[in-house]
Amino acid sequence: MRQPLCLLSKEAISELYNQKYSEYEQLFSEHLSLNMARGKPSPEQLDLSEDILTSVITNQDCFSRDNVDCRNYGEFYGLKELRELFSQIINVPSENIIIGGNSSLTLMYDTVSRAMLRGVANSPRPWGKEKTVKMICPVPGYDRHYTICESLGIEMIPVPLTGNGPDMDMVESIVSNDDSVKGIWIIPVYSNPTGDIYSEEVMKRLASMDAKAKDFTIICDDAYPFHTLNGTFIEPINLFSLCEEAGHPDRPIIFASTSKISFAAGGVSCIAMSDNNLKIALPALQAQFICMDKVNQLRHAKVFPDIEHIKKRMIQHCDLLRPKFDLVENGLSEYLSGFSVAQWNHPEGGYFITLKVTKNTAKRVVELCKKAGLVLTSAGAGFPFSIDPDDTYIRLAPSFPSTEELRTATKLLSVCIILASCEYYLKEE
Numbered sequence: 001m002r003q004p005l006c007l008l009s010k011e012a013i014s015e016l017y018n019q020k021y022s023e024y025e026q027l028f029s030e031h032l033s034l035n036m037a038r039g040k041p042s043p044e045q046l047d048l049s050e051d052i053l054t055s056v057i058t059n060q061d062c063f064s065r066d067n068v069d070c071r072n073y074g075e076f077y078g079l080k081e082l083r084e085l086f087s088q089i090i091n092v093p094s095e096n097i098i099i100g101g102n103s104s105l106t107l108m109y110d111t112v113s114r115a116m117l118r119g120v121a122n123s124p125r126p127w128g129k130e131k132t133v134k135m136i137c138p139v140p141g142y143d144r145h146y147t148i149c150e151s152l153g154i155e156m157i158p159v160p161l162t163g164n165g166p167d168m169d170m171v172e173s174i175v176s177n178d179d180s181v182k183g184i185w186i187i188p189v190y191s192n193p194t195g196d197i198y199s200e201e202v203m204k205r206l207a208s209m210d211a212k213a214k215d216f217t218i219i220c221d222d223a224y225p226f227h228t229l230n231g232t233f234i235e236p237i238n239l240f241s242l243c244e245e246a247g248h249p250d251r252p253i254i255f256a257s258t259s260k261i262s263f264a265a266g267g268v269s270c271i272a273m274s275d276n277n278l279k280i281a282l283p284a285l286q287a288q289f290i291c292m293d294k295v296n297q298l299r300h301a302k303v304f305p306d307i308e309h310i311k312k313r314m315i316q317h318c319d320l321l322r323p324k325f326d327l328v329e330n331g332l333s334e335y336l337s338g339f340s341v342a343q344w345n346h347p348e349g350g351y352f353i354t355l356k357v358t359k360n361t362a363k364r365v366v367e368l369c370k371k372a373g374l375v376l377t378s379a380g381a382g383f384p385f386s387i388d389p390d391d392t393y394i395r396l397a398p399s400f401p402s403t404e405e406l407r408t409a410t411k412l413l414s415v416c417i418i419l420a421s422c423e424y425y426l427k428e429e
């Protein structure tokens, strides 16, 4: 067992630095081209959904259960079978669900911009007419949520995640005192990137807390409900009914998609909301589209007639993903053992490993990796405006690269983590 790096003498750190630098130079000379930046499914995962490509829809066979011709306009809300499928995925009555296009993110952007333009249920006026609009962002979180806020001029309040959701004492204190806080982003299951699974207590508190803004909205991005990495599925917590029971039926707006079940950006998405919110959203949505792509909806309905088919597919994804996650986690343990320069989580699901390196070194680690041919998500991406106050978090996405690439990437990453820490301690007075 080595001594933690911070306890070594400067001479010993220097020696370690030189040794690791020659390993770095060796890897550098290999002209690597590796990428662990985004949570993309691998080609093998995409191959699992070949049945969507081969469930050929012919002129004779392009009709829904209700005999809707999927080639034609109609069915603004989406095919009933898809609404029922998503009802089982997100636990919302199918009448409150509208099927979208290939991207739930589009629906999220549209929802928040609609709130700015028209408000949501219980809004005294459109959010955009308020002097200031703020949203709570559990951190580290999903960078694209922040981009939506940034692009619409919404201020962001970071609140730390605890392992089972955000620090609810903080959330409650913020929302009860400030009526410009209009909402919170949540990813309740296998949160991107920390893997947090929101506990029942957290979900109940979110549903029932007193908010000064009467139109306080939970933007619930349920992107990973069945995305297990351990072969078991977690018991879903029904946010929609928790909010109803707590007397806040209009509080949640829920999103999901099959992007990481079937094809990324080639799947089907949905949005779900209360009747009151539907009344506000429908005129805007009906101005935007006549109906979404029912041909793709029908393909999905054929391949996933019910939730059991989704679960079966998710176990196949798990079988492909788990070995990759294990490889990275074991590699980090092997290469970094005894140095006390990093910690990482062991996610039970989702697409990411969250790595915490020595304070003030995350950016440097990402830079060193990039120079040697490994692209990582930029440091700070899990924070509003990409500002990680401690410069310590790095998000790893092991899904796309091959196992061989991951082996090299983990080695290079570990070398860079040690180098950046050495540099940091050598600079310290």
Ligand SMILES: Cc1ncc(COP(=O)(O)O)c(C=O)c1O
Binding pocket: 039, 102, 103, 104, 105, 106, 142, 187, 192, 221, 223, 256, 257, 258, 259, 264, 265, 269
């Ligand atoms: C938390 C989260 N939400 C949404 C998305 C994007 O979903 P979609 O493909 O449905 O737009 C992702 C993709 O990585 C994600 O991680």
